[in-house]
Amino acid sequence: MKKRVTTLIICLLTVSINAQDNTKKVKDYSNNVKTLDSIIGSLYDVISGERGEARDWALFKHLFKPDAKLIPSGKDKKGVYKVRYMKPDDYIKNSGKWLVDNGFFEKEIFRKVDAFGHIAQVFSTYEAYKSEGDEEPFMRGINSIQLFYDGLRWWIVNIFWTQETEDQPMPNIYLPKQ
Incomplete structure (x- = not known):
């Protein structure tokens, strides 16, 4: 009987310790989604990193x-x-390895926000670099980001984007004022 009680106590302690360890591993991302600035900044930060640097896909x-x-x-x-339409998991599957293998930094250089009530439409002009130290971007474009505020936090509903090309240069209205 003593062995059974001891075994039961050890099992309960092990389960309790493992449960505590699991709760410690869950990150609190609430500050990343409190404001439009924080969610858009987090979007750019989370996909950006040097070659070989893991991204926080959670x-x-x-x-x-x-x-x-x-x-x-x-x-x-x-x-x-x-x-092309992707879910976040599709993006991770299709682009995640490339981002890490090549290095990629996407930096917002201009933003235009239209908001009403609990919805917002953000035109966010970006420049992309292979490394944070690069002086010239290898690409520019616009992210059209639709967001929803549920009373507690902001959510990205869609990101629709295109890159600048020779025959489709970036309009000055979406660039920083010189």
Whole structure:
């Protein structure tokens, strides 16, 4: 009987310790989604990093409303404009390894916000670099980000973006004032 009680106590202690350890591992991302500034800053920060630097994909997923879409647009090989629809998990699967293997920093250089009530539309002009120390971007574009405020936090509902090209240069209204 003593052995059974001792074994039971050891099992309960082990379960209790493991449960405490698991709760400590869950990160608190609430500050990342409190304001429009914090959620957009977190979006850029979480995909950015030097070559070989892991990304915090749990934070990335936390930014998005369930069923949110990421929608890149641009010309295909035949020169026809297309869009592609992805969920956050699809983005991670399709781009996550490339971001780490190559290094990638996306920096917001201009923002235009239109908001009403609990919704916001943000045109966010970005520049992309392979390393934080690079002086010239290898790409620029605009992220059109739709967001929803549920009374407690902001959620990304969609990100629809396109890159600047020679035949589609960045309009001055979406660039910082010189």
